[in-house]
Amino acid sequence: MDLNALSIRARLQRKAFALNAELDIPLQGITAILGPSGSGKSTLLRLLAGLEKLQHGSISLGDKLWVDTTARRHLPPQQRRIGMVFQDYALFAHMTVAQNIAYGVATQQGMARLERFLSRLQLASLADRYPAQLSGGQRQRVALARALITEPDLLLLDEPFSAVDANLRQTLRQQLKQSVNEAGCPALLVTHHLEDVYYLADHIGVMVDGQLLQFGNKQQVLHQPNCKRVAELMGWQNFLPIRGITPGRVYGDWGGYPLPQEANINSAWLTIRAEHVQLLSAGTSDIAAVVSEVYELGMSRIISCRLQGGVTIQKTQSLDAAVPEVGDTVSLAFPLAHTRVLPDIYMNQQPQRTPLHVITAANDPKPLAQHA
Amino acid sequence: MAEAIWVTLKLATITVVFLLLLGTPLAWWLSGTRSRFKAPIEAITALPLVLPPTVLGFYLLILMGEHGPLGQLWETLFGHALSFSFTGLVIASCVYSLPFVVQPLQAAFEQLDRSEIEAAWTLGASHRNTFLTIVVPQARRGFLTAIVLGFAHTLGEFGVVLMVGGSIPGETKVMSIAIYEYVEALQFDEAQTLSLILLAFSFLVLWLVYTLNRNRQVQRWT
Numbered sequence: 001m002d003l004n005a006l007s008i009r010a011r012l013q014r015k016a017f018a019l020n021a022e023l024d025i026p027l028q029g030i031t032a033i034l035g036p037s038g039s040g041k042s043t044l045l046r047l048l049a050g051l052e053k054l055q056h057g058s059i060s061l062g063d064k065l066w067v068d069t070t071a072r073r074h075l076p077p078q079q080r081r082i083g084m085v086f087q088d089y090a091l092f093a094h095m096t097v098a099q100n101i102a103y104g105v106a107t108q109q110g111m112a113r114l115e116r117f118l119s120r121l122q123l124a125s126l127a128d129r130y131p132a133q134l135s136g137g138q139r140q141r142v143a144l145a146r147a148l149i150t151e152p153d154l155l156l157l158d159e160p161f162s163a164v165d166a167n168l169r170q171t172l173r174q175q176l177k178q179s180v181n182e183a184g185c186p187a188l189l190v191t192h193h194l195e196d197v198y199y200l201a202d203h204i205g206v207m208v209d210g211q212l213l214q215f216g217n218k219q220q221v222l223h224q225p226n227c228k229r230v231a232e233l234m235g236w237q238n239f240l241p242i243r244g245i246t247p248g249r250v251y252g253d254w255g256g257y258p259l260p261q262e263a264n265i266n267s268a269w270l271t272i273r274a275e276h277v278q279l280l281s282a283g284t285s286d287i288a289a290v291v292s293e294v295y296e297l298g299m300s301r302i303i304s305c306r307l308q309g310g311v312t313i314q315k316t317q318s319l320d321a322a323v324p325e326v327g328d329t330v331s332l333a334f335p336l337a338h339t340r341v342l343p344d345i346y347m348n349q350q351p352q353r354t355p356l357h358v359i360t361a362a363n364d365p366k367p368l369a370q371h372a
Numbered sequence: 373m374a375e376a377i378w379v380t381l382k383l384a385t386i387t388v389v390f391l392l393l394l395g396t397p398l399a400w401w402l403s404g405t406r407s408r409f410k411a412p413i414e415a416i417t418a419l420p421l422v423l424p425p426t427v428l429g430f431y432l433l434i435l436m437g438e439h440g441p442l443g444q445l446w447e448t449l450f451g452h453a454l455s456f457s458f459t460g461l462v463i464a465s466c467v468y469s470l471p472f473v474v475q476p477l478q479a480a481f482e483q484l485d486r487s488e489i490e491a492a493w494t495l496g497a498s499h500r501n502t503f504l505t506i507v508v509p510q511a512r513r514g515f516l517t518a519i520v521l522g523f524a525h526t527l528g529e530f531g532v533v534l535m536v537g538g539s540i541p542g543e544t545k546v547m548s549i550a551i552y553e554y555v556e557a558l559q560f561d562e563a564q565t566l567s568l569i570l571l572a573f574s575f576l577v578l579w580l581v582y583t584l585n586r587n588r589q590v591q592r593w594t
Contacts, residue, residue, distance in 0.1 A: 051490050077493040084494040090487035094509045103505075104495030150495060 003062050006154065006188070010047055011056040019043055019210040027062065027186045029202030030177070034191060034233055040210035041190040042087070045156050048188065049084050050077035061153055083147030083185070084156040088163060089139045091131040097142050098127040104150040117145040121179065136164040137172055144176065148183045155180060155187040161196060173199050194235050206230045213346050227346035228269045237314045238277065240270040240307070242341065250341060253309025255287040257334065259341065269342050276338035277315040279303065279324065285331040289313065291324045305332060373562060375542045376550035377569065383458070383546060384526040387465040391473040391522050394466070399477035418471045425468065429535025432464045436536065461537040461544050468532045472521040480514020481507070520581045524574055
């Protein structure tokens, strides 16, 4: 039992869904669980809150054992000392803002905190309003104040920005981060927005189809995804299929490339983020491409290049950089430090992919591109 | 006449109190369960809506009569018969008016936002406190409807009362029975008075409830 962690060993089987997660979440800062809709991240949160019962496994927060299925222990939500912000905020519709926030505190000391939270989250002027009279952002602040006022051991946040307009999200993220820091309470956030993870998370877990694919600190998961599925969710845009591998080199229909690191036999994809792709004059690298599309997106420009074999690579650059024309032939280079070779998916601590054609001296094919 | 009014009001009030105590947990369970027993129990609860009161009264009489299982048990425990007594009448009324209390409550509970209940739990509220502070205030329209329908339906009870309670003055003779007997005896003035009282009372109660339901504060919540 890790005394400084939320330890989760969870297995849950339902008709068309299985959840499998083993992780130790440090009890500091904000941890984000990222995953597409239906990946099981909200179920994980509900298991932690005690709103769902675990079938197999255990959950403990520091030295407090919440769930142990072998000992038939299931601590009810009332005894877990958690704060939870629900996806739709779940504000009590028949209570005012002040009554909502004060619901979980009965003591005088707790009531004294009400004034502090009302002013800290800029809710003092709304104290007598009902939830139906509030905007989405105001409701979120009320839900946050209601969860934090009880001084919980753990704050759980279920997609807290999904019910607000996109232009409000960044302001609310800042408020959330500030409130959580001031409260000094570890928080677990589930979201399917990468921006939430970039801005808020200290640690990241990635869940897909009920499986926890990777868990680690932010830099590690963002920059060293352990498989293609995690890389996609972390915003990596370019995936070149690997058809063959020799010591020191990988091949595909698109060309060949030096192995950027010791590649696993299960590696199936050569991967690079769009901002790290280098666009060069034709004939200056192994990888030839034709510019297929150029467009501007906010403060940057996106250049799509089609490689041999039909793979498309995206390159982002600043608006003041030189622009190639659609139809131009160019060369691409991938700096070794920013390139990864990854399996399809990393499940049950094993990389998964279809068997790879391993190239040996006896069956070495013709070079696919003009690699040296 | 005053006796009949008193018996009727006493019966309706006691029936509604018992039905709230019994019907609330039943409606709560029905609103949240996925059990395979839900459909048959809903069907049993709704039976008094479609059964002729005389049929329901007949079976209740058999059950509560001196040879019926409930009647025998009652006599053993308390030393007097259940049929043709006020207590028997209360039990029969509870069965007869059950759907009028359970169904509005079930509908109100089904409309509640489940996450608000869960939010109360995560804030440390016990199940009992959550029910009293979150469920009851939010389902108050359902409770009001249940009380009014249960009360009004018991006021107008005739067939079941006649079968199970008979017409014992001061004990089981309710207003509807008294009206029937006045008409049979061609005492139209007395029948008219009692009918008018029932009509006015029913109208006033319904008016009060609809006014309460339109209360501005209630509207603000939605």
